[in-house]
Amino acid sequence: MATISGPSAAALHSLSPSDVDFLQSLPKAELHAHLNGCIPLQTLTDLTEHLTLPADTTDEIAATVARLKSGLTLNDVSEFFPLFSAIYAITSTPSALGRVTRDVLDSFLKAESNPPPGFAYTPAPECSYLELRTTPRATAQMSRYTYLTTVLDEIEKFSADQAALIVSIDRRMSDADARECVDLAIALRAAGRRVVGLDLCGDPGKGDIATFEKHFKRGKDAGLGLTLHIAEVCGNTTAESLALLDWRPDRLGHATFLSDEHKALFFADLLQPGSVPSPATESNSRRNGAYKPCIEICLSSNLLSRTVQSLESHHIQYYLANDHPISICTDDTLPFRTTLLAEYAQLLAKPPLGLGLGREQVKRIAAMGMEARFVQGRVEVK
Numbered sequence: 001m002a003t004i005s006g007p008s009a010a011a012l013h014s015l016s017p018s019d020v021d022f023l024q025s026l027p028k029a030e031l032h033a034h035l036n037g038c039i040p041l042q043t044l045t046d047l048t049e050h051l052t053l054p055a056d057t058t059d060e061i062a063a064t065v066a067r068l069k070s071g072l073t074l075n076d077v078s079e080f081f082p083l084f085s086a087i088y089a090i091t092s093t094p095s096a097l098g099r100v101t102r103d104v105l106d107s108f109l110k111a112e113s114n115p116p117p118g119f120a121y122t123p124a125p126e127c128s129y130l131e132l133r134t135t136p137r138a139t140a141q142m143s144r145y146t147y148l149t150t151v152l153d154e155i156e157k158f159s160a161d162q163a164a165l166i167v168s169i170d171r172r173m174s175d176a177d178a179r180e181c182v183d184l185a186i187a188l189r190a191a192g193r194r195v196v197g198l199d200l201c202g203d204p205g206k207g208d209i210a211t212f213e214k215h216f217k218r219g220k221d222a223g224l225g226l227t228l229h230i231a232e233v234c235g236n237t238t239a240e241s242l243a244l245l246d247w248r249p250d251r252l253g254h255a256t257f258l259s260d261e262h263k264a265l266f267f268a269d270l271l272q273p274g275s276v277p278s279p280a281t282e283s284n285s286r287r288n289g290a291y292k293p294c295i296e297i298c299l300s301s302n303l304l305s306r307t308v309q310s311l312e313s314h315h316i317q318y319y320l321a322n323d324h325p326i327s328i329c330t331d332d333t334l335p336f337r338t339t340l341l342a343e344y345a346q347l348l349a350k351p352p353l354g355l356g357l358g359r360e361q362v363k364r365i366a367a368m369g370m371e372a373r374f375v376q377g378r379v380e381v382k
């Protein structure tokens with residue numbers, strides 16, 4: 001059962017039953033959900049109780065699970081990433097990883113039997129299509145290949161128009177690790193497995209993106225869609241963001257601190273020199289001859305990790321005002337205690353709980369998310 005609290009819960013509570021029905025009826029794509037960040041709390045608790053865990057990790061795991069149960073408060077986004085060392089200890093075997101993947105897929109694609117505590121609406125599937133992303137990890141019990149095939153085995157129990165995998169590269173990875181992950185993504189895709197894209201993620205304060213450029217280029221050449229976490233914190237330099245934009249990703253995660261000047265430069269409705277795509281790789285992120293990568297917007301994540309102070313000052317306002325493609329996403333439902341429905345509620349709810357958008361505009365935003373799916377590789381041509 002989903003647990004919702006904080007800003008998205010407040011927005012969802014404020015909606016009428018008819019508004020909730022409306023949001024549930026929209027075809028929606030979840031394009032930015034990290035597997036280990038979206039584990040249902042109940043699944044995590046079950047696994048913690050039944051797994052035999054290394055003695056030196058039990059205290060840390062118990063403390064992290066207790067924090068997640070009581071509701072996380074972060075003073076800064078940098079406090080967020082260390083949480084994953086405990087979660088990773090729980091999902092380090094093929095059987096635990098398989099169970100977690102199954103439960104995460106179900107939480108997005110199947111209707112729950114009950115609404116979240118405190119809510120009375122009739123549960124419906126959170127989305128029509130889920131592009132789940134995860135970072136392949138080699139552990140004592142599995143190789144990166146086993147990690148990916150374990151996740152893919154679960155994803156492929158759903159049809160191709162319901163679920164697909166994006167392989168994440170963590171900014172902390174070495175060149176050799178990134179190479180192995182991208183090689184696996186390319187090989188699995190070539191073998192007919194449902195890998196549709198590559199993601200650059202991880203603590204935005206870590207790593208040197210120059211390490212990864214050649215690997216993302218190889219992935220792109222092999223037909224994988226590219227999505228990059230970009231300018232997530234104010235410490236991400238303009239030089240780094242410009243370099244990432246030069247890789248011509250199809251989608252961008254967060255893009256919180258891209259300057260208006262650079263947004264105008266990159267996303268203007270002007271033909272960008274050198275950006276004309278070949279017909280084979282053309283994507284619908286290029287409209288009117290301009291480069292328009294869809295921005296994956298994660299409202300609760302940004303508010304709770306304190307990279308954005310309020311909905312009023314959220315960068316979604318810029319993208320809405322400039323008619324730039326966006327997609328509404330949850331990022332990590334476990335720590336941010338949200339659901340896709342509750343994220344959409346923040347579009348429709350009246351200020352200050354939400355943005356107060358009209359139904360037609362919300363419908364259009366949901367359609368933009370559906371259009372930005374990688375589906376089978378690069379974004380479909382429109």
Ligand SMILES: CNc1ncnc2c1ncn2[C@@H]1O[C@H](COP(=O)(O)O)[C@@H](O)[C@H]1O
Nearest residue numbers: 034035036037084133134135168170201202
């Ligand atoms: C707050 N926003 C975020 N920004 C950047 N990276 C994030 C993230 N939320 C999650 N991750 C990345 O996803 C991993 C967990 O899922 P997977 O092990 O891949 O399934 C985290 O370790 C982190 O690298």
